[in-house]
Amino acid sequence: MHDLISAIVKKLQLELSTAVTASEQAHDSATHSENIAANKYDTLAVEAAYLAHGQSMRIAELKQSIALYQNFQRPTFNAHATIQTGALVCIEDDEGQQRRFLIGPAAGGLSIDGEQGLIQVVTPTAPLGQALMGKRVDDEVDWEINQRKESSIIVAIE
Template sequence: MDKKVLLSAVIDELESKVATLVSAMEQTVDAATNEETVPEHKYDTLALEASYLAHGQAMRLEQVKNDITALRTTVLRPFSGDNKVGLTALVQLEDDSERTAWYFVLPCAGGISIPGYGVTVVTPHSPLGKSLLGQSRDEEVSLSIAGKVCHYAIISIE
């Protein structure tokens, strides 16, 4: 898989999130400042709640924009089968049921699934990302998920 194409797809996903967040934030700001949301009594907190929501959306929007900037400056390292997992590695894992999945280790944007490629972004801060860093092909990593221990074998590193 071409990591440049994958990285570009992640940035595209984040840019579409920006458009959605801007739209949602505009609606929330409108709700917070609309004359119909003026409190009628001390327990009427609709405008206050809308302003808190707008603030949270603004913070999320700023984070997504920072992620886009960080990813645009990310240098993609080439990995061979002998390398250990590091930032920008594309890792194929196999679980106990012999199902395989691909993960792209990036500094941010964790959890994004790249449409059409079957690849999910993980960050070094996530439990899976932490367990993968520094591991080699054919090694196993284990994670405790909801009290259940899951084992994964590293099939390939690109």
């Protein structure tokens, strides 16, 4: 499991590096002399400033996510455990398709290729995360995504 957390941190750090580069480019564009407004309808510099601000917010979010994972103390789980933050959960739908999710403290939607296949990070506040919290192996879990109801059985908690 330590390898999974390390892979998440590594992926977040890569996203952070990309966001920093994009932020620098947006800042340069917003302050470049060629982008000074020629008239009140010329908004290129204003748009670039908004983009730079958005990138700086994304950078702060990524730094916070990285810190959360670097300091995360994952609980241990046994066969009778209930799902909580830190659980690696395997669910199976009616057609026998299995999916794996890490209930993480941040970075929901992030996907990692693990030893046992694709693992998607879900936060406790996401619809699936809310549906999973407190459940046990063999419990049925129902949630709605994009106005479509989904149902699965919890087959494993690690």
